[in-house]
Amino acid sequence: MAKVLTSRSESYAQWYNDLVLKADLAENSSVRGCMVIKPYGYAIWEKMQRVLDDMFKETGHVNAYFPLFIPKSFFSKEAAHVDGFAKECAIVTHYRLKNDPDGKGVIVDPDAKLEEEYIVRPTSETIIWNTYKNWIQSYRDLPILVNQWANVVRWEMRTRLFLRTAEFLWQEGHTAHSTKEEAIKETETMLGVYANFAEQWMAMPVVQGYKTANERFAGALETLTIEALMQDGKALQSGTSHFLGQNFAKAFDVTFTNKEGKIEHVWATSWGVSTRLMGALIMTHSDDNGLVLPPKLAPTQVVIVPIYKKDEELSKISEVAEKLVTELKSLGISVKYDDDDKRKPGWKFAEYELKGVPVRLAIGPRDLENGTVEVARRDTLTKEVMPLEGITGKIESLLNDIQENIFKKALDYRTEHTTKVDDYEEFKQLLDDKGGFFLCHWDGTSETEEKIKAETKATIRCIPLDAPNEEGKCMVSGKPSPKRVLFARSY
Amino acid sequence: MAKVLTSRSESYAQWYNDLVLKADLAENSSVRGCMVIKPYGYAIWEKMQRVLDDMFKETGHVNAYFPLFIPKSFFSKEAAHVDGFAKECAIVTHYRLKNDPDGKGVIVDPDAKLEEEYIVRPTSETIIWNTYKNWIQSYRDLPILVNQWANVVRWEMRTRLFLRTAEFLWQEGHTAHSTKEEAIKETETMLGVYANFAEQWMAMPVVQGYKTANERFAGALETLTIEALMQDGKALQSGTSHFLGQNFAKAFDVTFTNKEGKIEHVWATSWGVSTRLMGALIMTHSDDNGLVLPPKLAPTQVVIVPIYKKDEELSKISEVAEKLVTELKSLGISVKYDDDDKRKPGWKFAEYELKGVPVRLAIGPRDLENGTVEVARRDTLTKEVMPLEGITGKIESLLNDIQENIFKKALDYRTEHTTKVDDYEEFKQLLDDKGGFFLCHWDGTSETEEKIKAETKATIRCIPLDAPNEEGKCMVSGKPSPKRVLFARSY
Numbered sequence: 001m002a003k004v005l006t007s008r009s010e011s012y013a014q015w016y017n018d019l020v021l022k023a024d025l026a027e028n029s030s031v032r033g034c035m036v037i038k039p040y041g042y043a044i045w046e047k048m049q050r051v052l053d054d055m056f057k058e059t060g061h062v063n064a065y066f067p068l069f070i071p072k073s074f075f076s077k078e079a080a081h082v083d084g085f086a087k088e089c090a091i092v093t094h095y096r097l098k099n100d101p102d103g104k105g106v107i108v109d110p111d112a113k114l115e116e117e118y119i120v121r122p123t124s125e126t127i128i129w130n131t132y133k134n135w136i137q138s139y140r141d142l143p144i145l146v147n148q149w150a151n152v153v154r155w156e157m158r159t160r161l162f163l164r165t166a167e168f169l170w171q172e173g174h175t176a177h178s179t180k181e182e183a184i185k186e187t188e189t190m191l192g193v194y195a196n197f198a199e200q201w202m203a204m205p206v207v208q209g210y211k212t213a214n215e216r217f218a219g220a221l222e223t224l225t226i227e228a229l230m231q232d233g234k235a236l237q238s239g240t241s242h243f244l245g246q247n248f249a250k251a252f253d254v255t256f257t258n259k260e261g262k263i264e265h266v267w268a269t270s271w272g273v274s275t276r277l278m279g280a281l282i283m284t285h286s287d288d289n290g291l292v293l294p295p296k297l298a299p300t301q302v303v304i305v306p307i308y309k310k311d312e313e314l315s316k317i318s319e320v321a322e323k324l325v326t327e328l329k330s331l332g333i334s335v336k337y338d339d340d341d342k343r344k345p346g347w348k349f350a351e352y353e354l355k356g357v358p359v360r361l362a363i364g365p366r367d368l369e370n371g372t373v374e375v376a377r378r379d380t381l382t383k384e385v386m387p388l389e390g391i392t393g394k395i396e397s398l399l400n401d402i403q404e405n406i407f408k409k410a411l412d413y414r415t416e417h418t419t420k421v422d423d424y425e426e427f428k429q430l431l432d433d434k435g436g437f438f439l440c441h442w443d444g445t446s447e448t449e450e451k452i453k454a455e456t457k458a459t460i461r462c463i464p465l466d467a468p469n470e471e472g473k474c475m476v477s478g479k480p481s482p483k484r485v486l487f488a489r490s491y
Numbered sequence: 492m493a494k495v496l497t498s499r500s501e502s503y504a505q506w507y508n509d510l511v512l513k514a515d516l517a518e519n520s521s522v523r524g525c526m527v528i529k530p531y532g533y534a535i536w537e538k539m540q541r542v543l544d545d546m547f548k549e550t551g552h553v554n555a556y557f558p559l560f561i562p563k564s565f566f567s568k569e570a571a572h573v574d575g576f577a578k579e580c581a582i583v584t585h586y587r588l589k590n591d592p593d594g595k596g597v598i599v600d601p602d603a604k605l606e607e608e609y610i611v612r613p614t615s616e617t618i619i620w621n622t623y624k625n626w627i628q629s630y631r632d633l634p635i636l637v638n639q640w641a642n643v644v645r646w647e648m649r650t651r652l653f654l655r656t657a658e659f660l661w662q663e664g665h666t667a668h669s670t671k672e673e674a675i676k677e678t679e680t681m682l683g684v685y686a687n688f689a690e691q692w693m694a695m696p697v698v699q700g701y702k703t704a705n706e707r708f709a710g711a712l713e714t715l716t717i718e719a720l721m722q723d724g725k726a727l728q729s730g731t732s733h734f735l736g737q738n739f740a741k742a743f744d745v746t747f748t749n750k751e752g753k754i755e756h757v758w759a760t761s762w763g764v765s766t767r768l769m770g771a772l773i774m775t776h777s778d779d780n781g782l783v784l785p786p787k788l789a790p791t792q793v794v795i796v797p798i799y800k801k802d803e804e805l806s807k808i809s810e811v812a813e814k815l816v817t818e819l820k821s822l823g824i825s826v827k828y829d830d831d832d833k834r835k836p837g838w839k840f841a842e843y844e845l846k847g848v849p850v851r852l853a854i855g856p857r858d859l860e861n862g863t864v865e866v867a868r869r870d871t872l873t874k875e876v877m878p879l880e881g882i883t884g885k886i887e888s889l890l891n892d893i894q895e896n897i898f899k900k901a902l903d904y905r906t907e908h909t910t911k912v913d914d915y916e917e918f919k920q921l922l923d924d925k926g927g928f929f930l931c932h933w934d935g936t937s938e939t940e941e942k943i944k945a946e947t948k949a950t951i952r953c954i955p956l957d958a959p960n961e962e963g964k965c966m967v968s969g970k971p972s973p974k975r976v977l978f979a980r981s982y
Contacts, residue, residue: 027625029557029558029618029622030562030565030618030621030622031558031560031561031562031609031618034558034559034560035558036555036556036557036558036622037555037556038555039553039554039555039637042553042554042555042556043553043554046554062530062533062534063530063533063534063537064527064528064529064530064533065527065528065533065660066520066527067520067522067525067526067527067658068525068611068642068644068658069522069525069581069658070522071521071522072588072596072597072599073596074521075588075596075597076595076596076597082596082597087587087588087589087597088586088587089586089587089588090560090583090586090609091583091584091585091586091587091588091599092581092582092583092584092611093582093583093584093585093599094582094584094608095579095580095581095582095646096578096579096580096582096646097563097566097578097580097582097610098578104567105563105564105566105567105573106563106566106567106573106578108563108582108584108608117599118522118581119588120559120583120611127520127521127522130521131520131521131527134518140833146530150642151559151641151642153559155586155587167558167559167560169556342631
């Protein structure tokens with residue numbers, strides 16, 4: 001059968017784009033830089049949303065909704081924030097169209113110009129802290145632990161489906177606390193939630209750590225990140241959690257009376273993950289045949305394909321298959337029986353491989369005779385004929401195996417592609433030859449960080465939380481360094 | 492205790508606004524016409540979303556996501572649609588801010604003007620049908636049964652929380668079919684889903700019917716609606732389902748090859764409900780003491796309040812209460828034990844009444860002695876002391892009773908306020924004196940409909956699906972009429 005995807009070795013970027021399109025995950029729209037998330041892609045995103053939302057609620061958070069538009073002046077209130085966010089954005093300047101006097105279509109009504117322009121939110125700190133001002137008077141009103149699921153817009157010039165789009169979907173948590181310690185703890189808790197989600201659900205190992213000052217969120221005192229390694233040796237920042245100090249509270253004058261009756265500024269955090277996670281999920285596990293999905297996030301976990309020539313064969317196979325469907329569903333497994341007679345088994349096999357369905361069962365007349373079923377797993381592309389008797393329990397444990405196996409595979413890849421380097425020339429060489437994560441000593445200065453970035457396109461992904469203390473010398477400047485930091489080229 | 496709400500008799504509009512604010516459902520934002528949906532209001536909306544989403548999926552629909560922005564020219568493609576939707580809207584004209592040369596804040600960069608302006612979607616038919624064009628070639632690609640949960644913007648001049656806001660949240664279904672019959676059936680199916688949701692979950696009786704040509708969705712051949720009656724005698728359109736014929740398929744040139752190999756235009760429907768349903772929910776059931784929520788949609792169904800003076804009393808009450816919490820949760824009932832010692836029981840009683848928690852339990856030292864618990868129901872504001880033994884089963888059936896009771900109450904109100912009238916003067920009089928729904932004969936012309944609207948502010952809410960054939964004369968023109976239609980003043 002002709003390959004539908006460019007292979008990864010030929011062009012990783014083209015493979016990714018082919019896969020997103022061919023597996024019906026998303027496509028570009030007629031609107032510059034905005035994507036359409038297709039039903040299959042959206043079904044995966046919905047699963048991710050549901051799990052994350054449950055995790056947020058378990059950690060005491062509630063959802064709310066704030067306006068799409070932000071008055072332009074709000075962005076001028078937090079100095080660092082405006083430089084980071086308000087520059088490339090969608091700006092609403094008018095509120096009415098009128099019929100074109102030439103009779104062709106509609107034009108913007110010049111009389112309907114806004115006094116103050118609105119920015120389509122690139123992130124919601126400003127509008128939310130302007131709102132919190134009215135919600136917070138006393139320490140009794142704290143903490144506020146709010147999350148929002150929303151669309152945001154950043155006017156990106158070069159876009160790639162899921163990874164970087166002008167409009168994307170995300171969640172943004174915005175919390176308010178009475179003490180610095182509590183806010184820092186929240187920042188860490190939510191990073192832990194993200195890391196747990198990435199590893200346990202997406203089967204994607206991540207390194208947790210601090211961003212350097214250069215790489216921090218605009219307006220944050222500290223940014224925590226989870227960094228994953230893609231199969232092309234590039235890092236992908238997959239979620240961030242920010243300790244915002246009192247910056248936004250001061251910018252929007254949000255104070256509270258503490259237990260001692262004194263007035264203080266409120267402490268803040270924000271944290272978010274986006275549809276970018278879809279890109280991370282795709283690139284971590286998939287292969288030249290198509291998508292590989294972790295069973296825990298696969299919209300369809302098991303597909304059953306009947307193999308038959310005559311209609312009477314089909315009806316016997318269907319009897320067995322439908323019983324299987326019922327049994328699997330009762331175990332909470334999502335299963336599809338595909339008896340569509342417009343498509344041949346070969347087409348279906350390729351289709352479900354492309355779409356990353358973790359387990360495929362095939363049942364033919366010989367299986368009926370022998371009381372067997374053919375079980376194919378997507379991750380290893382292996383097949384095995386198994387007895388029908390007791391098959392549902394085996395499938396259940398097979399799904400767990402696949403979840404563990406793809407995590408282990410991704411972890412092994414990362415281990416093989418994480419290199420300790422002490423020499424800058426060797427670093428540059430290995431970056432080109434092998435890619436991946438590099439643990440190196442760095443002198444802690446922005447100058448060195450920027451020099452490395454300019455010369456190699458590698459950045460400090462994070463200062464890992466678990467980096468052991470190890471005296472060393474910066475690979476560039478030779479100055480002392482207390483621990484290794486994580487470098488990589490990145491998405 | 493001082494009343495926190497304006498009474499309904501004093502001012503229904505003020506009562507509504509007070510209630511939305513005081514019950515922490517929503518508030519106005521700093522952005523003109525846009526609301527903030529607060530956590531408690533959002534928790535109710537989430538419950539509604541979850542139930543509706545399950546209903547959509549049960550009827551074969553899947554979710555997807557389309558761009559927030561729509562190129563201006565798209566609106567010129569469907570003539571009726573542009574007049575209905577594209578006039579009062581948010582228009583994006585620029586994509587960059589820059590620092591103000593005066594050093595104060597940021598200004599719109601005049602060099603970053605879009606070639607073609609984008610409209611923030613007021614509804615997504617145009618962008619979706621422009622997308623479907625690429626998804627549909629053959630009858631095998633049909634039907635497409637897609638729903639989208641999204642925010643939309645219509646530049647409303649006079650806004651009211653939930654009922655009419657510039658930005659609101661909704662779902663919009665957009666389906667594509669190979670035959671007219673199938674599309675009409677879909678339109679009807681989805682109206683049925685809405686009616687079922689309104690009655691079974693919101694406990695809100697609705698009249699299902701057809702909109703007249705004047706009241707149809709811009710671009711539809713037929714609009715079906717569910718109409719509910721609020722306690723002030725005004726109707727509220729609560730959900731609509733549109734048969735769009737081939738209008739959008741023709742505007743965006745979406746064709747398919749049918750089974751006979753001929754090329755035809757695709758048939759379309761769209762259907763939606765929005766955060767407006769929150770307004771309907773609030774106004775249908777609530778009273779001068781606050782919100783009354785149907786148990787099926789209440790974020791907290793049962794609250795337990797301890798009544799105590801000494802700490803040792805509290806610890807004994809807590810033991811009983813926590814056991815109750817566990818038992819109720821195991822029945823799938825959402826329950827909160829409020830042992831916050833910063834608030835007195837009286838404050839808590841008022842608070843949960845205001846927030847519409849369906850059942851409140853109070854446990855004091857005497858209850859411990861007697862093995863009893865005080866059970867208060869929000870809908871009737873009645874209290875009863877019951878034996879603790881077997882209380883969870885009683886609460887379960889009490890929640891069902893409340894759900895049924897508030898539906899019945901709303902239905903009784905509607906029955907009492909639905910009047911058959913044959914005389915136009917009497918109609919006008921009763922409209923002012925009593926309000927409600929009016930079943931009247933109408934000659935079927937737009938002229939008469941508009942005359943009535945101009946003179947009375949009443950509109951034809953719908954031509955009810957279940958209206959019996961009944962020969963009569965139009966109350967205004969005296970011309971023949973085959974059946975009565977439903978008139979009311981409305982939101």
